[in-house]
Structure formats: structure tokens, C-alpha cells
Amino acid sequence: MRLDKCVTVDNVNQNLLRVRYAVRGPILERAEQIERELEKGVAKPFECVVRANIGDCHALGQKPITFIRQVVALAACPQLLASPDFPEDAKRRARDLLDDCIESSVGAYSPSAGLALVRADAAAYMRARDGAPASPEDVYLGSGASDLIKAVLTMFVENVSGKPPAVMIPIPQYPLFSGTLAELGLVQVDYYLDEERGWALDVGELERSLRGASAGCHVRALVIINPGNPTGQVLTRQNMEEIVKFAYEHGLFLLADEVYQENIISKPFHSFKKVMHEMGPPYSQMELASFMTLSKGWAAECGLRAGLVELVRLQAGVAAAFRSARAVMQCPTVLGQCALHCVVRPPRAGEPSHEQFARERRGVHRALTERAAAAHSTFNSIPGYSCNSIDGSMFAFPRIELPESAQRAARDCGLLPDEFYCLRLLEETGVCVIPGSGFGQRPGTWHFRTTILHTRDQFQHMMDSIRRFHLQFLQQYP
């Protein structure tokens, strides 16, 4: 007997039904609907939707770094190497990259782990950053860091002790983690960041979380997001040492999501690789996965899709298994790899493109720093709002006190209070931010995440809209 459908919500992989990704969730769908309504001439109390849901710099008007795009265009269309319109160092770069492609074509597959030149210079970048050894053999390129984070998390899908495997993640977290754990069927074990201490990571809380989880599951790995997303804190060195010791003592594999390492605003960034190296044995012999991306930092080329992981000190058989699984997917995009090469090996002083490159990079950094300060002070000036200092990343994650009457109104609509708040904000101002519940938050607290990437005028408009909305909201729900 033939069923109506072969695949139904009852017999499809049930993990897929549990995947949530708030950054592209219902709020964004409604925002897109509103955009279409505006196009059709539907009257709204605002002229356009302001997207602040996703860390997508170019979508918010940031201009690409000229050198990167020149290299990509030259690599795609080598006839342009004869054009006088491109600087010599961009041409040399494209030639070097093409020399590393089979038959000098970006249309040929690269090795699964990426072009040798890109991996070598990524290792050099890490050596310079950390003052620690780094080998190209440990660098794997992917289609964005997300692709690689999923590949690394896949290693832990194994019931080795009769208890389901689990991974510790911070709350609030970037929902790539919760979504990927759900898809892979790994248990998510939450530890809370301490909002009162600037989103610090308290090792006592790690201990509490691990202890609580250990009866029901087998925790295999610990995810740290530094700089924090959505929270924007940068870990202190001392805090990192405590975390490393914690992971060591409990035999946890450390996944360091360091994709915002080039978005540093006000506190120095230390990589886990460096801290472990400087701590010496046994910590310098621990396994580690550290992620970096083309999509963030000053390049912020989200659409080109490239990321990398440095995956160190794996057991040989484990590394071989990781490589096999990667090989089946062939290779990451070669043009993305070319762009990523420009990040790990940017133009240097004295090279023809350096001045323009340095100016463009400074511009990105200046805008980010300005917006971070403005977001911090604006949010802290709105009654009922509080916001920690934004030391890195490209987000603010303010906390909002929501009156009991508003919470009741939300429940009446079948929404969480922060969902209700963000949806009302969207409907009344066109500003699209993501409710804190999409990232996780301490029960009873409410937040939203907004990007701080808009141009100055857009940003001011957004801040004004949020303030005005909130004051009205408080009148409506006293």
C-alpha cells in the first residue's frame, strides 16, 4: 500500500524538525513580507525595513576591500592580468594563486583541505599572531566557518559510554551551535555567561553545568565564542587560562569560535592557541579547533563563503577520518579561498595596494568602534535598557525590562515576551532585530541582538526608532 508521501513529518529525520536558526527565522520572514508590502505601496509608519538581524556588513552598505575584489576578478578572468587598470601586487597575488591551481584554473578542484598556498599563509598568519608553531597540515579550509564547525562537531556523534554524547555551549550563544547540535542529535549542555560581570565566563558556572549534565549525558566538547556572539565581550587572558585548565581536567575537546578576532574594539584578543602554547605542558599538548572566517573581520565577505579551522594535535587516525569525510565533498570554493588568502596575507607596507588597503581597513574599524560606543551609550540611556560594553564582534545585546502587562499581552498572542517586543518593534518602526530567546538567556531576562554595522545615518535612525518605540511601548504597557 502506497502512502500519500514517502517522507512525512512523522518519518523524516526528527532532528531536522528540531533545528531552529533565529537569525533567519520568523522575524526575518515577517520583515521580508513587510518589504514586499512596502513595494506594493501598503502604508506603514516607516519607509523601509532596517535589517539588523544578521552580521552581514556588505548588506548594510560596507564597501568591499578593493584589493580582495581585484584579486578575485583577476583569478576568475586571467585575461585581465594584461590590463593596466589593476595594481601590480594584485596581479602578482592572482598569479601566485593561479600557479597553485591545477592548469592555472580556479575552475579545477583544489585539494579538499584547500590550496597549499592559502594553507601555508594561514599557518604563517597564526605563527605571527601567536608566536607559536603552526603547520599548514593542520589548516583546513571550508565553505565558511559554519561548514567547518559542523564537520568538527560531527566527530562527537558517538555513544561511547551508554550515555548520549553532549557538547557545552554558552548561553547566550550563536544559534549555529544549537541548530547544528540539534541536527546531529548531540545533547546541548548550557552554561551561562555572567551578564552582571560584562558577560564574563565563570569557571564555577562551567563546573556547575558539567556536574548537572553528567548524570544524563557524556559531555565531549566545550564551545567558547570569543569575541562573544551575540554578547560582544572579549575574554581576558586569565579567564582563558582557567577555561583551558577546566577543559584539561575534564577531558573536554575545546572548540574556539574565534571568527570575530579581527573585529576587536576595545580589549586585546588572545587566541586559545597562543594561551595554550604559553601555558606550556600539559596544556600546550591539548587538542584544539580554532575557527576563523572570511565573512567577518574587515573583509566581511559573507557571500564569497570561505572559512578555516586550525585543528591541532589530533590523533593521526582521527585526523585521517576527518579528512576522508571532507574529501567526499570535494573542496571549498576556490575563489573564496583566493579572497581568504588576502585576509591571512594582506598587502604589506611598500606594496602598491597597501595605502588604499590600510585606509579601507581603518575606515571599517573606525565605523565599528564608533557604532559600538554609540550603541552602548544609547541603550544605557533608554529607561529599562541596559547594555554591557561591546569589546569585540559586531553586535549589541541589550537587556530590556519588560513590564508584567507586556508579558501578559505576549502570552495572549502565544509569543515569548521578547518575541512580542521585537515583532512590535518591526511592525511599528521597520527595525528588524532578533529576540534574545533565539540565542538563549537567563530565565526571566529579555534581550535582543542587533548588528552595529549600519552607516552613521542609518544607525542614528535605528537608535532613534528604538528609543521612540520603547517609550511608547512603556506607555502602552505601564
Next chain:
Amino acid sequence: MRLDKCVTVDNVNQNLLRVRYAVRGPILERAEQIERELEKGVAKPFECVVRANIGDCHALGQKPITFIRQVVALAACPQLLASPDFPEDAKRRARDLLDDCIESSVGAYSPSAGLALVRADAAAYMRARDGAPASPEDVYLGSGASDLIKAVLTMFVENVSGKPPAVMIPIPQYPLFSGTLAELGLVQVDYYLDEERGWALDVGELERSLRGASAGCHVRALVIINPGNPTGQVLTRQNMEEIVKFAYEHGLFLLADEVYQENIISKPFHSFKKVMHEMGPPYSQMELASFMTLSKGWAAECGLRAGLVELVRLQAGVAAAFRSARAVMQCPTVLGQCALHCVVRPPRAGEPSHEQFARERRGVHRALTERAAAAHSTFNSIPGYSCNSIDGSMFAFPRIELPESAQRAARDCGLLPDEFYCLRLLEETGVCVIPGSGFGQRPGTWHFRTTILHTRDQFQHMMDSIRRFHLQFLQQYP
């Protein structure tokens, strides 16, 4: 107590240890080693390695289609839109694609399923191909077809009947399937293609395979590769109708790997979408996943990484779950999407680029047709070789009779006879082909897969090398 390593071959995801991907396996590793030896001046009985292991046209000297690369370069570097060196239709195309990118930047994320323009024209391509309705909503772009095949197979990972879920695949098959099933922990159920009848697909064999498997597992889906990889056959329409009826009767989800649909040599290609449509209800109401790619066909842009799946008539909740899981990975590379757009909507007669485009495309087709005929006749002229006609794809999969003495010699080395043969071929001639055991073959038969993509001289050299090697091999192992 702290273990030496957190992750070991004993506690890593055991599925990863089972992943094999022969196309990038031990033979290729040895080939790369030999290349390095040659560079160092080690004497060999040949001057260079001839890679015939992977369907990578550009790596074998095929030149890219000019229009595709122009569009990609223009989209990456929009300043070039002012240059007189690009034809107007390439500029218009790049502008249309940029108009579909947020803030006109390929550096912004696209929607997870891909740019609206690319999905719309992909649907138009399918309507024109099939004379059947096609909706952009059913088209999902990915980082190559592999990425999407894995995503679709993930839907079947669920134990719904107390028996482990399973997927039927042809033998011989493309090892993406066996590798991905292994990683996902899906049971692989083999059905054999009939070598004696030109690799035809016999429905009796499908019935036999399903019956045999059903006691131990729950078969959820049926994979068909058409045109065949590694086998190069193109299914007849009548055969396809039988397959559709078989899938219908047994409630199997049909995955049609149709990535070689633009590599048609001597027999007409019909898509499963078209055949099902023309069969009418109930077959025209069945679910279907049909895959296409930028990496094959006349474009053959492997390194740019783009593919698509048309995923039709899914239950709404299932489609939503599929979309959620895709959203977590953000989006496929936008430049790859731009290139794929040129495949589903190539230059048309009367447009400035059409003549050059048509000439380049004809050149690719002519070379493939010539090589297919030459491979077929050469292989059938070597004693002990037999090779079916190559009607589509870019591979030959000749069968080789290996003398008992050679089989013993292989066993003495701990190798399968076809591995031994291919390794000897590599060591003595530099020709790198993949043993049939990497794809699967009827027990007791031996094959290898070679690409037929080389330039005429290279190809002749390869054929001569194989013939000479084989005759010597027969003298050594009579």
C-alpha cells in the same frame, strides 16, 4: 584522570572511520607522491603523471567558457562594468545578478536557497527541458551537488520501524553515495547494473535487491545515476518508467543524480521529472529530488562550487525542516551562483556573446564525443578488455580480465586485483585511474574508471600507455 587525547579512533564518530572516497583515495596519494619525486629528479619510466582519477575538466586543460568568467569577474569587481573590454550581455547579466544581491554586493549573504533570479531561471530551464511545470520555490542551490545530495540523504536518518534506515544505490556507483551513507549511518543496499546489457537497469534486479534487504533494514529511498557514473550509460525512457513504477509501488523516495545531463554523447537524455510528468497520476504526484551541477556539463566549473536540486512535492512540514537545516549554513557562494546562472540561462542567439559561447560549447562537446568513441574502440581492441558504449558522462569503465597469477600476486601484496593493476599502471606509466572496487562491481569482475577529458594528444598518449602496459602485464602474469 586525563586521557592522552580527548578524541581517539575508539571514541570518535565511528561512521567517519567507515567513509571511503576512492576518487581521492590511496591511488591519488601515491600519484601526488610520484609527482613530487619527479620534481626532485627521481628517474621514472615516464615524464609526468596523467591524472584520470577525477572528472575535473579544467584540470585536464579544458578552457573555461568565456562568458561565465566575464560575468563572475564583473560581479566580483563592478568597476569593470565601465570597461569597454566586456561584451554588453555579460555586463547586463552581471548587473541583473548584482541587482538581486543586497546592496548590489556578492559579499552579502544571499537567501539560504540561493538568489531569486538564479532560482527563477533554473525553474525556467527545467520547464523548457521537460515541458512540465517547475517552481523557483522548489529549487535549492548548494555548494556543489554533493552538498545537496548529502542534505537530502540526511532526511532519511531515522529509525521509524525498528529496522535501520537504508538507501538503494547502483553498483557500480559514484562513491559520494557510499561515503555519505557511511557518514550518516544509513545502510547501503546495492543493486547491480547489467554490464552485459550496456549497464542497463533491470527492474527484476531492483526487486531482488529490495526483497533481500527488507528483512534487515527499512529501505527509504532509491538512488539513480543517469547518465551513469562511472558507467556512462543513458537510461531509456521505457526503463525510466519501470523504475518510477517500482519506486511508487514500494513507497521509495527517488533521488535522481542527473549531474551529467549536459554531457550527452549518443543517446537522448530524459529527466525523471519529465518522465513522471508524462506518465501522469499517480506518478506525476510523487516526490522527487533531481540534482544538477555547475561542475559538469559544458561549464565544468568544479572549483567555483555550485549545484542545485529540484525538490518537488515535499510535504510542507518536511520542506520547512529541510529549509531550516539549510539556513544554519547561511548560503552557497554567490559567485558560484552567478556562474550557475550562466548555465541555466546561457547566451541566446542574437546576443553579443552567443557566437563565441556556442563555438566554445561545441568544442567541448566535440572533444567529449571524440574521446568517448576513441576510448570505446581502444579499450575493446586491447586483449582482455571490454568496454560498453559511452553514451553520456565523462568516464569510461572498462572491464579487465585479470589472469589468476596476477590475482595471486595482488593477494600477496594485500591488495585487490584491480587495486594491484591500477597501482602497477601508475608506477609504470604515470597514468592514474581508479580501481573498480572503489565504485563497486560484480564479485569476480575487475574494472577501472578513467576520465575521457584529456586533450587529444594526452588522451592518445594515455591510451597507448595503457595498451603497452597491459600487454607487458599479460606477459608477466600469463
